[in-house]
Amino acid sequence: MLLLAYVRNLELHCAYDAFTRAQDYGFKLSLTSCNPLLSALAKENKIGDVEYVYKEMIKRRIQPNLYTFNILINGLCRAGKLTKAEDVIEDMKAWGISPNVVTYNTLVDGYCKRGSAGKMYKAEAIMKEMLANKIYPNEVTFNTLIDGFCKDENVLAAKKTFEEMQMQGLKPNVVTYNSLINGLCNNDKLEEAVDLWDKMVDFGLKPNIVTYNALINGFCKKKMMKEATKVFDDITNQELVPNAITFNTMIDAYCKEGMMDEGFALCNSMLDEGIWPIVSTYNCLIAGLCRKRDLRAAKELLNEMENKGLKANVVTYNILIDGSCKDGKSRNAEKLLNEMFNLGLKSNHVTYNTLMDGYCMEGKLKAALNVRARMEKERKQPNVVTYNVLIKGYCKIGKLEAANGLLNEMLEKGLNPNRTTYDIVRLEMLEKGFIPDIEGHLYNISSMS
DNA sequence: CTAGGGTTAG
Numbered sequence: 001m002l003l004l005a006y007v008r009n010l011e012l013h014c015a016y017d018a019f020t021r022a023q024d025y026g027f028k029l030s031l032t033s034c035n036p037l038l039s040a041l042a043k044e045n046k047i048g049d050v051e052y053v054y055k056e057m058i059k060r061r062i063q064p065n066l067y068t069f070n071i072l073i074n075g076l077c078r079a080g081k082l083t084k085a086e087d088v089i090e091d092m093k094a095w096g097i098s099p100n101v102v103t104y105n106t107l108v109d110g111y112c113k114r115g116s117a118g119k120m121y122k123a124e125a126i127m128k129e130m131l132a133n134k135i136y137p138n139e140v141t142f143n144t145l146i147d148g149f150c151k152d153e154n155v156l157a158a159k160k161t162f163e164e165m166q167m168q169g170l171k172p173n174v175v176t177y178n179s180l181i182n183g184l185c186n187n188d189k190l191e192e193a194v195d196l197w198d199k200m201v202d203f204g205l206k207p208n209i210v211t212y213n214a215l216i217n218g219f220c221k222k223k224m225m226k227e228a229t230k231v232f233d234d235i236t237n238q239e240l241v242p243n244a245i246t247f248n249t250m251i252d253a254y255c256k257e258g259m260m261d262e263g264f265a266l267c268n269s270m271l272d273e274g275i276w277p278i279v280s281t282y283n284c285l286i287a288g289l290c291r292k293r294d295l296r297a298a299k300e301l302l303n304e305m306e307n308k309g310l311k312a313n314v315v316t317y318n319i320l321i322d323g324s325c326k327d328g329k330s331r332n333a334e335k336l337l338n339e340m341f342n343l344g345l346k347s348n349h350v351t352y353n354t355l356m357d358g359y360c361m362e363g364k365l366k367a368a369l370n371v372r373a374r375m376e377k378e379r380k381q382p383n384v385v386t387y388n389v390l391i392k393g394y395c396k397i398g399k400l401e402a403a404n405g406l407l408n409e410m411l412e413k414g415l416n417p418n419r420t421t422y423d424i425v426r427l428e429m430l431e432k433g434f435i436p437d438i439e440g441h442l443y444n445i446s447s448m449s
Numbered sequence: 450c451t452a453g454g455g456t457t458a459g
Contacts, residue, residue: 070450201453281457284457287457351459
């Protein structure tokens, strides 16, 4: 039917439209069309639409099945609505449908994702719950946990999970090794990552492009460009093809090293390999030019990118805004914010925080507070970074009372100070002989790290 | 028709 065709062509607006009007047109909706639509909407992170379609299904007496619930849970997890996702488990049981290993794995993954850092205990709790329900963890469950622990900077727990998985008689696969190698690279354990690579090969597993990208990133983070290049060159020897991420990783590293020529050269060689640079490729280069305080070249590259049919995104503008701010031209940065607004691009927390930081560094607290007001008008609540930026701004101009006021405001809102907050408070406030009202909290902060 | 891995911004 029509709806399914739209979903296949990823014309979700049309699919959604067809869905809402199906009844008027006398179409009978069925599970075989609703589930793919839900799945596509979930993958596009359109959780509102997912929930709407689900509710309509129920209203129209289309019986959801296991897939429907798994898709729904996946969508809710992607949107960070984890408690709601957990509630769905109860809903499905009420429908007489038992959760399966995919259901639980999806939830475990929800708690393992970057956005929910520090929630690994919840992921482990879900795993216990699945065991209590006699659903047994598989490779995916363990891989998800390993990745979660790595992203939580807990490599030790990741390694223990790796052992545990083998004790349960499950064999680590390429994804397992990729997660762990990547985790080791991102947690300053490059040598162990290389050892694990060798081990993986010994076990007869072939590294794929993701493995290569992870290790290249590891060398790049250590500024070992020679080694990174060696790994990069090895890709083609293995009948593998580098992709845009491979190139982006290398290009970004060169740009961060200030080696712009090498970065541009790689960008050009992408085309020779038949790989098209993507927006993020340009973003790396634009960021490199901004670091060199060459805003003009950065803007020119933005134009060049757009001439090639690539549309700038929020990250592009965040980079340019940051570049202008660091160049001491926060007013120009605010013009960029307006420009992105006119282009219909949605700004995010990073955008506003960056601009506020720019004004604060220039000592223009009033302008920074105006940005905050603008952000709140967009219904974006200040986050920890917002407070860090403003607190640092007040410290810089010596208004410690005001800084302390913001500190307490943030605590009252239930926002958890992070390491940066602590550094600002300790360095900028305590050392100036000002005792913040939050001594108790400070103790908590220091014991946290 | 449902679950896991790699790059980029504050």
